[in-house]
Amino acid sequence: MKPFLMFCSAATCALATATLTPAATAQTQASTAKPVPVATLVKQVDIPYQSFTLDNGLKVLVHTDRKAPIVAVSTWYDVGSKHEPKGKTGFAHLFEHLMFNGSENAPGDFFEPLKQVGATDFNGTTSFDRTNYFETVPKQALDRALFLESDRMGYLLGAITQGVLDEQRGVVQNEKRQGDNQPYGLVYYKVLEELLGGTPYGHNVIGSMEDLDAASLEDVKNWFRSHYGPNNAVLVLAGDIDVATARPLVEKYFGGIKAGPESRLPAVTVPTLAQPKTVTMKDRVAATMILKTWAVPGLNDADAVPLDVFGEVLGGLASSRLDNALVRREKSVVQVSAGVQSMAQLGMFTVQAIVKPGVDAASVSQRLDAIMTDLIRNGPTADEVQRVATTNVAQRIAGLESVGGFGGKAVALASGELYSNDPLFFKKQLEAMARVTPAQVKAAGAKWLTRPALTIIVEPGQRDAYQEAQGVAAAKPAAAAPQAEPAKGTRGALPGVAAVTDLDFPDVSRTKLSNGIDLVYAQRKAVPITQVAMSFDAGAVADPDTKLGTQGLTLSLLDEGTTTKDSIAIAEARERLGAVIGTGSSADRTYLTLATPSANLAGSVDLFADVVRNPAFAPAEVERVRTQMLTGIAQELTSPQGLANRALPTLIYGKGNPYAKLAAGSGEPAAVKALTRDDLVAFHRAWIRPDKATVYVVSDRPLAEVRAALDARFGTWQGQGTAGTKAFTVAPQQSAPKILLVDRPDSPQSLIMAGQMTSLDPATELLPQLTANQVLGSGFLSRINMELRENKHWSYGARGGYSWMERAVPYMISAPVQADRTGDSIKAIQQQVRDFLTTKGVTQAELTREVNGTTRELAGRFETSGAVLGALQENDLRHRPDNFYDTVAQKYRTMTVQQLDAAARGALDPNRFVYVVVGDASKVRPQLDSLGLPVEVVPAAALATSATTASK
Template sequence: MKSFLMYCSAATVALAAASLPAAAQQVAATATAKPVPVAELVKRVDIPYEEFTLKNGLRVIVHTDRKAPIVAVSTWYDVGSKHEPTGKTGFAHLFEHLMFNGSENAPGDFFEPLKQVGATDFNGTTSFDRTNYFETVPRPALDRALFLESDRMGYLLGAITQDVLDEQRGVVQNEKRQGDNQPYGLVYYKLLEELLAGNAYGHNVIGSMADLDAASLDDVKNWFRSHYGPNNAVLVLAGDVDAKEARPLVEKYFGAIPAGPKSVLPQVAIPTLPQSKTVKMQDRVAATLILRSWAVPGMNDADAVPLDVFGEVLGGLASSRLDNALVRKEKVAVQVSAGIQSLSQLGIFQIQAVVKPGVDANLVAKRLDEIVADLIANGPTADEVQRVATTSVSSRISGLESVGGFGGKAVALASGELYSDDPAFYKKQLVETAKVTPAQVQAAGRKWLGRPSLTILVEPGQREAYQEAQAVPAAAKPVEGPKAEPVKGTRGALPDVAQIGDLDFPNVERTKLSNGVEIVYAHRTAVPVTQVVMSFDAGVAADPANKLGTQNLVLSLLDEGTTSLDSTAIAEARERLGATIGTGGSPDRTYLSVTTPSPNLAGSLDLFADVVRNPAFAPDEIERLRATQLTGIAQELTSPQGLAARALPPLLYGAGNPYAKMAAGGGDPAAVKALTRDDLLAFYRAWIRPDKAKVFVVSDRPLAEVKAALEARFGNWQGQGPAGIKAFDVAPKQAAPKILLVDRPDSPQSLIIAAQMTSLDPSSELLTQVTANQVLGSGFLSRINMDLREAKHWSYGAGGGYNWLEKAVPYTISAPVQADKTGESIKAIQQQVGDFLTTKGVTDAELTREINGTTRELAGRFETSGAVLSAMQQNDLRHRPDNFYDTVTQKYRGMTVAQLDAAARGSLDPKKFVWVVVGDAAKVKPQLDSLGLAVEVVPAASVAGSSAAAASK
């Protein structure tokens, strides 16, 4: 389901071909190739598996995938927030954190031994229904991963001390602050409170500050004893392993763990409100949000799939009923969506609409009612249902290339087993989606959405009081006894890891179309998907200095209408194909992309070529998308990240350097308001043209076939008029060290950004600099993160790195921290950076960890086609050879501590940083005044105008 924090650009256009640039009229491509039947796509989604159960009740599922020498290890526990009693909200999520902090036989953060073996995709998550932990490891490290997972399952409690609890409680509370600090960040609490009051699903997974404050050591240990036994878990191994190999390993590491209490599903009824209800909230937001919700059945109910399809037709598809009516035709909303948050025992059906500023929200709410009522009364069309099925199956095909992580094959198998007692439940869902009828969809909608609804209206205004963590008064604190020592392990040392082979990066081939456009291609056969990125030498640096935001408006218009298809027709065509067409940009490049099931490659490229070559730039659509862009800009000015991203570039690049244009974010509002159609056409002609383009492809289809398909659609494409030129004649000029404090009242967190311009040559390799920074700022185990998150628990996560641009290499640190620790956090960052660059450089242990981890993780890092495609583009931008990753292992192994220290100290100056802090100035400024840096306070609104000044000389 589309998020209400995103702004979509979808439009209906009607414009004669005469308005198109003449050169583009030479080809008017139309989608002529018919999509393959959705049933054919469903056949391609398959995850064969074997399963067995240990005597202690641990359910084990094994899927064999030999495409890479890696194995995904995914452990799912049948415990989530729905199991939490009153007064203990947030316990499941708190325990997810505690289980990363080491166990009796593996003390310390689990990220350390996982990093050493080259694990990728290692993390954990908590939901209403479950808690899971996952990592993808090289095959020789499978023993170690199983030891670690079994140790936190069976040998955890002795490692949990009061210090560990206090540390992770603070981290979780800052995770909560970070989410709550966003625009609309308090809405979901209200939704659950009003819609599901008294229900097991009626409180947020992250819990309340008060319950987290009150959690005692005994409380959390008893929570573990009640829920985390092997008989309450599912273990999935997916990758370079089979059940014959897996069973003795699983028996060895998990077999001795005794069974525990079995989680009991809470009694969950699907509540129906006595009558429809509207609740109003205020927040510091740029636009009014309408959020309408119903409680509906969970994923195992017969109505689950029909309801999901109803939601997609209503507001999930790009061509949805809500998009077509409210966004494209009536232009009363800038973004709409609908769909189900599908849970095990119930679901929440939601409709969201971000009201166009100046439009009456009551009008939009009334239209929502009418559109839902019409869909219930008349049902969807067969074509709509079919398009939902095709997009769903195509998305699943792409997602199953990965063996693990957040959404790969291990996730599909584990969730099916845990929620539905069937690892192949994903397949049943797809089959049902492919065969569901319009009548079934209509009936489900009538049954469940004809009931009273909850509407939450979030309007711009003063946010309500925020619940903070409570400091325990000294008089109320218990008298401290002897400090408990962690229990010493009894299972011996971690298993050794055998030699891990070097990466064999896919062979990259290059060829050219007849008009000179280069194709950079890699062959991957794991999934029948083709990904194409057309990269143009443009980017933010190409935006006209006095018209910042031009590129964004051009890109938003490209797939909103061609000379032969309006935006609804484009959306419907790509949905029938299961294709996605995207646009985007970086400081240096502008991207147009298409991803499609390879059986539909011909039709998808027909459509893509039409979008790229024949944009209409219809006047009505320009006005609609201008309004959407201006709303997005206003939203940036309510977001901590948006404000910081606008405030930093003028300090880092100075006036006149093209990269200073990044201060515009989504655009300079005054410039966007004034843009004309001629401005947009001029940018398109200057930059979206073949002599600026390079095409990157990863596909299961051979290069000859892909090249022929691209040649037929782009081989005769020629540019019109002079090409654009990016003038980098003005070098970056960083401001003197100071703190710019952007006042954002009522912020429970402050976002700290520290940055400096380095003298590094962006055309050089920079491998030692980047590797040295893995110790200081990059990744969970970096010193900055370990200090602010784990040692001090003032942040949910902090870090820094080089922003490696084509013409400059700045270094930036980002740290969202609790508001009352802003000043101390800056001191802590200064201390960490200063020590690292002087007396406390890279240690031998850190060198070993980073070299081991970085070299061993390469196979997992490039498991997916998307990762390979990204690496191909980065290698090209940085002028590296195409086989760079085949040779990089030896370069890493030759690094020394002295080299890394020299690289870091030659790049960074601890006294050179400029600082941006976004937070509540009334609370924060007194903390900054004693830091020895000039402090300049500016209101959030002033940041919107800084972009134009930064871009001009």
């Protein structure tokens, strides 16, 4: 399903007649191969497992996958926000944070011992239905991971002091502010309140400021005692492990934990509104949003799969009914989506549209209703249902390459066990989707979606006052944590970690297509998918100086019609194949990508080649996508991150340097309005051409087969006209240190971005600088993050890092902070950077942590095909050998504290940073005037043209 609240350039309306381009006439099109049946794809999805249950009730699932020497550890607790009584909202999510903050036998943040062992994908999440913790570790570190997971399950309470509670309460409240601070950021609260109020699902997972403020130490300890026993949990081990090895380890670490109270499912009835209800909200947004929603059954209901298919047909597929009608043909909205958010005991079916500026929202609302009514009355076609099934199965195949993380095999098994008492429930869902009929989909829609709807309309305007904002105004300085003595540990030291074998990176092969395009290939057989990245030597710097946004509009139109297919035909073909075709760019490169089930490789490459080589740029499509793009740009100018991303590059690169074009974001509005079809054709011919291209592939299929498939479609491709060139004649010239305050009224947080241009040579290996920065700015344990998040709890997270581009290496810091602590946060950042670069450099303990963690994590880091594909491209851009990651562990082990200090101090100067602050100037300006730097205030609208000014 397409994401909500996102502007995108998904395939859109019908293609007007266009003349064949020279590129098209030169291509010999292979006949499109027929997609394999969806049932064939479903057979490729399997996660065999074994299970056992400890005497204390802990259910354990074990899946063996020997592709890499790693094990995913995933612990799921049957407690989420639906279990929270009135007055204690947010407790489950608060405990997710508290359970990362150390236990009786592992005091301090769990991130430290997990980093030491080379854990990847380690995190925790909370939903309405559950809380989970997960990490993927080298198999040699499994003992330590199980010790840590068992310690927070059975030995946590003695480590929770008032100081720890206050710290994580502050972090959670800033996580909430960060979400609230986004455009449309208050909508979800209203949806839950109006649609699900009175049910256990009727409040947001993150809770209310009031309830979080009121939580006492005894409150939270009682919450833990009631919900986090082993009999209320599922533990999944997936990877280089088997049940014979797993069982004694789990018994050793978890067997002595006593069972707790049984979790009870709250009573939930799917609510129905008495009558249709419309709620209108105001927010500082660029376009009106219409959201219609209905409460529907949860994922275990027989109607769950038919409703999911109904949502995909209506507004989830790229070729959905809503996209085809409202985006492509009528052009009344710039983005539309529909789908089900399924929880265990109920769900929400949502239709959402971003109205094209100038179009009457009421008429769009009526059209949404009419299109939905037609689908309910007549049902979907068999082809639509099959395309939904194929798309979903292909996504699941790709997702199951990971053993853990947010969506891998461990997640599939754990969620099935916890929600449905069946670890293989995911496969039953796919099988049900593969055999669902149009009649079943129609019946489910008629049953559940003809009931009264809740409609939320968000209009541009001053954001309505809301209760959560009061917490910002009333915020007080963080008090020193009370001196409480944590409980003494009784289980001994953390288990040691045996030597971890260095990474064996996949062998890399290099060849060429018939026309000379370089092909870089690596084979991965874990899942039957093929991923292709066609990288062009272009990027943001290739945008014409006075036409910033040309590349963006060109890329957005590639799948909006070729010389033989309109956009609907392209979207439908992708869906029948289960293929994903994407575009993107960095500062230096432009990417066209393909991911497909390998069984459909031939047909997918046919389609990919047509999109890459033969875009039609039909005038009607240009105008429609231009409007979408301009609306997206306007949305950037309401977003904290979008504003900061536009403001900082001008200060870092100065006028005339090509990288200053990054300040254009998605484009400069006046330039995008003036672009012609000829401009787009010229950009495509100059930059999207074979002599600018390198093709990177990771596939389970052998190189010969992959090369043959690509050569048949791209081997005859020849460039037309003159290739584009990049003019780096002006060196970056950073602004003098100052603070640029971008006024964004009503912001409960301020976004701080800081940066400086370094003198580092991007053509050299920067491993020492990058490693030193892991201590200063990169990762959870970095000093900047620990200071602002854990020590001060003024931020949900802050980070700093080098932006390593092909011809420049600036350093950037990003920190969203609560509004009343903006000035103090800049002071804290300055102090951390200054200390690190002078008297408090890298410690031996930090060096050991970073070397251990970085070398031990390599197998987990490159577990997936996507990660390997990214490494192939990065190695070429950095001029590294293909075996770089086979040798990098030895490079880390030779590093010294002195070397890292010298690398950081040679690159950074604490007195040269420039700052951008996006926030409410009326609240923030007084805090900045005392920092000793010039302060310049600009309105957000001024950033719409700053990139053009800077690049001249």
